[in-house]
Amino acid sequence: MKLSTRLLNLLTAIGCFAIAGIAVAYFLINEKFEWIPESALELVREKELLERPDAKRCSECHKDIYEAWKESRHSISWISKTYIEASENRSKEKCLACHIPESVTGEKPSPRLDRRDDGIYCVSCHFVNGKMNGPYDLVAPPHPTHRNPDYVNSRFCGSCHQKTFKEWKETGVEDTCQNCHMPRTKDRLTQKFPLSLLHKQKWVGSHKFLHGDLSEKDILMEAEFKNNFFNLSLLNKTVPHKVPTADNGDPRIYLYITFLNAAGEQVDQAKEILAPQQETALPFNKEVRFRYRLFDPVAQAIIVLKYQPAWSKERVVIWEKIIRP
Amino acid sequence: MSSARIFSLFIIFIFFLALPAQAKDMILKEPPQSLSKYYPPESKEPKWIQQMHKMSTHFGGVFVNLKEKDFENVDKHADKLVEEYKKTSEMVPEWEEYFDIKAAEAFAAAAKTHDMAKAGKASGGLGKTCGKCHAEQEVAVWTRFHWPSFRKIKVTDPISEKEMGFDDYMSQVSSSFKGVTVNFGEGQYDRSAKALKTFKSQFMELKSTCSKCHTTDDVKRFYVGEDADTAFAGLAKELNAEKPNPGKFWKNIGLLGKTGCKHCHLTHRTYSFIRETWEQK
Numbered sequence: 134m135k136l137s138t139r140l141l142n143l144l145t146a147i148g149c150f151a152i153a154g155i156a157v158a159y160f161l162i163n164e165k166f167e168w169i170p171e172s173a174l175e176l177v178r179e180k181e182l183l184e185r186p187d188a189k190r191c192s193e194c195h196k197d198i199y200e201a202w203k204e205s206r207h208s209i210s211w212i213s214k215t216y217i218e219a220s221e222n223r224s225k226e227k228c229l230a231c232h233i234p235e236s237v238t239g240e241k242p243s244p245r246l247d248r249r250d251d252g253i254y255c256v257s258c259h260f261v262n263g264k265m266n267g268p269y270d271l272v273a274p275p276h277p278t279h280r281n282p283d284y285v286n287s288r289f290c291g292s293c294h295q296k297t298f299k300e301w302k303e304t305g306v307e308d309t310c311q312n313c314h315m316p317r318t319k320d321r322l323t324q325k326f327p328l329s330l331l332h333k334q335k336w337v338g339s340h341k342f343l344h345g346d347l348s349e350k351d352i353l354m355e356a357e358f359k360n361n362f363f364n365l366s367l368l369n370k371t372v373p374h375k376v377p378t379a380d381n382g383d384p385r386i387y388l389y390i391t392f393l394n395a396a397g398e399q400v401d402q403a404k405e406i407l408a409p410q411q412e413t414a415l416p417f418n419k420e421v422r423f424r425y426r427l428f429d430p431v432a433q434a435i436i437v438l439k440y441q442p443a444w445s446k447e448r449v450v451i452w453e454k455i456i457r458p
Numbered sequence: 459m460s461s462a463r464i465f466s467l468f469i470i471f472i473f474f475l476a477l478p479a480q481a482k483d484m485i486l487k488e489p490p491q492s493l494s495k496y497y498p499p500e501s502k503e504p505k506w507i508q509q510m511h512k513m514s515t516h517f518g519g520v521f522v523n524l525k526e527k528d529f530e531n532v533d534k535h536a537d538k539l540v541e542e543y544k545k546t547s548e549m550v551p552e553w554e555e556y557f558d559i560k561a562a563e564a565f566a567a568a569a570k571t572h573d574m575a576k577a578g579k580a581s582g583g584l585g586k587t588c589g590k591c592h593a594e595q596e597v598a599v600w601t602r603f604h605w606p607s608f609r610k611i612k613v614t615d616p617i618s619e620k621e622m623g624f625d626d627y628m629s630q631v632s633s634s635f636k637g638v639t640v641n642f643g644e645g646q647y648d649r650s651a652k653a654l655k656t657f658k659s660q661f662m663e664l665k666s667t668c669s670k671c672h673t674t675d676d677v678k679r680f681y682v683g684e685d686a687d688t689a690f691a692g693l694a695k696e697l698n699a700e701k702p703n704p705g706k707f708w709k710n711i712g713l714l715g716k717t718g719c720k721h722c723h724l725t726h727r728t729y730s731f732i733r734e735t736w737e738q739k
Contacts, residue, residue, distance in 0.1 A: 218610075221606050224497070224498045224606070226498060246502050246503070249502075296675065379669075380673075383666050406659070406663075410666040410668070411663070
């Protein structure tokens with residue numbers, strides 16, 4: 134046999150072994166990971182992952198999740214300008230726990246001492262009892278994992294979103310916080326070669342912790358002119374917690390009403406502030422009514438609903454409507 | 459020794475910690491700058507308080523173990539107490555004179571005789587040093603490090619939508635309150651009714667400030683809670699009536715002024731006054 138042929142055969146053999154090896158590894162990791170001996174896993178474990186590293190370290194493998202989290206409010210819960218102002222330069226001790234949690238376990242957390250700039254980060258939410266807790270029963274060669282059903286439950290979020298959790302519970306709606314704020318897509322949990330190929334695709338929850346959008350579908354309005362009065366009602370039809378909702382933030386909805394006469398001149402105006410801190414936010418599926426007495430003839434009412442988040446002074450228009458008698 | 463004696467010694471011991479040095483006028487001086495190092499935000503933890511708890515644990519530990527006749531631990535706590543006491547004495551240079559290391563050492567020596575009576579007697583000298591500093595400094599420290607500043611809280615006036623400091627906002631609230639009462643007094647009920655609307659929305663805006671310092675909604679039952687709602691409803695009822703009843707009107711004004719303004723001032727404004735005075739220095 135020619136040397137080149139022999140070399141080719143050898144390479145083919147190695148290739149076959151490699152493919153078979155990868156196939157076996159794929160099978161073991163995804164289907165029969167309980168067959169993998171603990172001692173084999175010990176060899177590939179990265180011990181520093183269990184020493185509460187910063188979020189950047191997790192991004193070496195969980196790149197997509199990291200980038201999503203980076204865009205979330207959770208990643209800036211400690212460095213947010215509005216938070217720093219409200220907590221008097223972070224001197225109010227009562228304000229630390231939920232903004233720099235040590236570990237989330239279903240109760241109000243305690244504040245941590247290290248890596249505070251990372252805010253509410255991977256380790257706070259996932260590292261419990263020496264393992265990465267998550268929704269899946271799986272094997273992750275670099276670190277031990279533990280399937281914990283709490284991760285798909287609202288109570289998990291309720292550790293800190295205590296008031297919102299209470300509001301949600303009272304509605305009796307089944308959709309969890311994660312259903313709406315961490316919508317799932319089929320994807321890989323890791324992006325690092327070759328781990329990304331060896332692990333099957335799974336459902337991944339969006340770590341952007343989406344804020345949620347409001348439109349005409351969500352907040353319905355009814356209004357009428359009747360005997361020198363203008364009656365208006367608002368209904369939060371879709372969001373199973375108050376709108377807006379908050380723990381210590383102060384998000385608001387402003388309702389502006391301008392009354393015009395036949396000449397198009399303003400004859401009166403009214404304003405309502407719908408805010409959780411003032412206990413005036415819109416409850417789920419329950420009409421809230423307002424009544425205004427009119428002193429002059431009115432030809433139309435212009436109604437504008439604006440939303441202002443907890444972390445900004447900017448207001449965005451949700452909708453605008455005109456009502457005529 | 460009888461346990462009743464031990465108990466009374468304990469009482470004496472605790473008494474010393476709480477006893478003001480002497481009955482005299484109280485002066486509240488702003489705590490020295492060097493103390494800030496031991497409180498947030500400069501320190502991640504409230505280190506000064508932690509130090510206090512350490513001393514207090516070892517101090518108490520001596521007596522608990524004397525009672526249990528666990529003499530090994532009596533000695534340990536006595537040594538630890540001296541060690542922590544010395545450490546504390548070096549933390550704030552301006553306060554060095556409050557400490558009496560000799561008294562601490564004398565107490566430790568007395569404790570090590572394992573004689574409850576001797577330990578009890580020697581504790582007085584040490585306890586007095588704790589008590590003197592507490593009497594002169596504790597309220598000042600509470601004001602400086604546990605009471606947030608109202609002035610740094612910004613409030614958006616719901617009427618003008620302008621943002622302003624808490625004190626300026628208070629002046630606004632106060633003048634719209636007067637708009638209600640003055641107009642009513644003059645028999646101008648329509649104007650009074652209009653002023654009430656402004657005043658109510660400005661008063662309710664105060665509800666948004668509680669969460670800047672408090673983390674439970676329970677506190678909102680006070681000042682801005684049911685009493686205020688009742689008073690506002692009562693006022694609106696009178697002003698919408700054909701012939702307002704002054705008796706009922708003024709009763710509700712009184713309720714609002716007392717539970718809505720005065721009670722909040724009595725609990726919160728005291729500290730604000732002190733801080734403000736220091737800040738004007």
